[in-house]
Amino acid sequence: MAERVNNFPPLPQFLKIKPCFYQNIEEEIPAAHQQLVRRVYTLWMMYAATLMANVISCIAWWAGGGDAINFGFSLLWLILFTPASYTCWFRPLYKAFRADSSFNFMAFFFIFFVQCIFSCIQVLGINGWGTCGWFATVTFFSRNVASAVVMLITALLFTLVTVLMAVVLLKVHRLYRGGGGSMQRAQEEWSTGLWKSAPVRDAGFNAVAQAAQGPSLPQYPAAVPSYPDNSHW
Numbered sequence: 001m002a003e004r005v006n007n008f009p010p011l012p013q014f015l016k017i018k019p020c021f022y023q024n025i026e027e028e029i030p031a032a033h034q035q036l037v038r039r040v041y042t043l044w045m046m047y048a049a050t051l052m053a054n055v056i057s058c059i060a061w062w063a064g065g066g067d068a069i070n071f072g073f074s075l076l077w078l079i080l081f082t083p084a085s086y087t088c089w090f091r092p093l094y095k096a097f098r099a100d101s102s103f104n105f106m107a108f109f110f111i112f113f114v115q116c117i118f119s120c121i122q123v124l125g126i127n128g129w130g131t132c133g134w135f136a137t138v139t140f141f142s143r144n145v146a147s148a149v150v151m152l153i154t155a156l157l158f159t160l161v162t163v164l165m166a167v168v169l170l171k172v173h174r175l176y177r178g179g180g181g182s183m184q185r186a187q188e189e190w191s192t193g194l195w196k197s198a199p200v201r202d203a204g205f206n207a208v209a210q211a212a213q214g215p216s217l218p219q220y221p222a223a224v225p226s227y228p229d230n231s232h233w
Contacts, residue, residue, distance in 0.1 A: 021091065028098045036171070037097055043164055044090045047119075050157040051078040054122075057132040057154040061140065064147030066127075073130020089115055093172065105176050112169055119162040125155060133158055 006019040029037050051074075058066075058074040089112040096104035125133020132151040141148040 023094070025094075029094070030097065033097045033175075036175075037094060040090060040093055040168055040172075043161070043168060044086055046157075046164070047085060047161050048082045050154065050161050051082060053154045053157055054078070054130075054132055057151045058130060060147040060150040061132060061136070064140065064144030066136075066140065066147070069128055070130045070132075070136075073128075074132075075130075077130055085115065102176075105172075109169070109173065109176075112165070116162065116165050116169060119158065119165055123155070123158045123162050125151075125158075131158065 004022045006022050008019050008021045008023040011017060011019055025034050025037050025041070055071070055074045055078055058071040062068050062071045089108055092104040092108040092111065095101055096108055121129070121133075122131040123133045125131050125136035127136050127139075132154040134155050137148055137151040137155045140151060
């Protein structure tokens with residue numbers, strides 16, 4: 001089999017920094033769940049775009065008489081949470097559907113729940129926290145209307161992204177529980193080391209099968225998750 005070359009994030013070839021991940025939804029994700037994974041990937045891009053819009057809104061906030069600390073924190077959130085959100089909750093979900101991994105599902109649920117809580121705080125928009133949420137936007141209308149209008153756009157984006165995150169969390173949890181997933185399965189994967197990667201997981205399945213059935217011709221296992229079809233979502 002041809003060696004897979006990392007392709008994400010897509011970086012110009014003249015840079016010495018190379019992509020860190022291999023991502024191919026059509027090739028690695030079962031057909032029944034490709035649409036869901038694409039939508040979660042789109043949600044991640046929306047969140048990254050919202051963080052960019054938040055930086056612009058904080059500049060307008062600062063220009064209208066707000067505190068410079070909000071701009072500093074908004075830049076920090078953009079630099080920190082854009083790669084962290086991809087690595088910490090999108091990749092676990094991607095690997096969970098790719099290899100039917102209960103451990104990665106549990107990692108996604110925990111981290112994504114924390115992400116939803118943090119997004120709710122961003123929606124509130126507490127002054128000095130670097131997010132143009134509703135409290136900061138509404139109170140700033142009395143000081144500078146033009147800046148407040150720019151901030152309002154970001155507040156709406158944060159609200160939309162947070163609602164979509166809650167929908168995704170409920171949807172994925174329903175699929176996981178409907179497919180027989182549980183904390184016990186995640187603990188078993190952790191104790192046996194099958195959570196590390198799909199090849200390790202497949203090797204474990206092959207070892208068990210060969211011990212029970214004796215020698216057989218080598219086959220490539222089809223690690224297809226047994227979750228309900230989500231084509232109507």
